[in-house]
Amino acid sequence: MSLLSISEITPYMYISGYGCVYETKIRKLGITHIIDCTNIPNTKKFEGIKYLEVPISDKEVEKIEKYFDTVIEFVKEVKDSNGKVLIYCSAGVSRSPTLAMVSLIALENVSLQEAYHHINTIRPIISPNTGFWRQMIDFEMKFKNGESTVTMLKGMRKGVPSCYLQRQKTTQ
Numbered sequence: 001m002s003l004l005s006i007s008e009i010t011p012y013m014y015i016s017g018y019g020c021v022y023e024t025k026i027r028k029l030g031i032t033h034i035i036d037c038t039n040i041p042n043t044k045k046f047e048g049i050k051y052l053e054v055p056i057s058d059k060e061v062e063k064i065e066k067y068f069d070t071v072i073e074f075v076k077e078v079k080d081s082n083g084k085v086l087i088y089c090s091a092g093v094s095r096s097p098t099l100a101m102v103s104l105i106a107l108e109n110v111s112l113q114e115a116y117h118h119i120n121t122i123r124p125i126i127s128p129n130t131g132f133w134r135q136m137i138d139f140e141m142k143f144k145n146g147e148s149t150v151t152m153l154k155g156m157r158k159g160v161p162s163c164y165l166q167r168q169k170t171t172q
Helices: 023-029 064-080 095-108 112-122 130-143 162-171
Strands: 007-010 013-017 033-036 050-053 085-089
Touching (some): 007 112, 033 064, 064 085, 064 095, 095 130, 112 130
Parallel strands (some): 013 085, 033 050, 033 085
Antiparallel strands (some): 007 013
16 A cells, blocks of 8 residues: 555545546546545546545645535445545545545444544555544534544644544554
């Protein structure tokens, strides 16, 4: 697994960084839809692919949550039509995993913790920024009637999601 790989999260959803998005790979995987969350102007587009632009930067202050419903609806359309969606950001580390996790919560009825561990097992380099984690926790609380399976641990300069500690336990 590297920054230059496309990772299959489910049979209908993939994530990656922009650097490995080549038409031959996209066609070989059968990708029908793409969510571009790079915030890079004039990214390459391929004929016959349906696109959703999520123009957001990987900064803690960014409100990625304003795109959650639109992204989930787009991914649901892909799933329901037996298509395949690639969600990519600059490196496939923060923005695209964030959007994939909220999609799993909504469409596969898993917890945030389960979504994180599933994606992290496939793509160990994922590391959403602290602001995105807070927004995913809020999303899970709204989606799961006030409950969240992840908390932000205090005591460090920035909060750390509790699921990172569980990740450490499973790798030791």
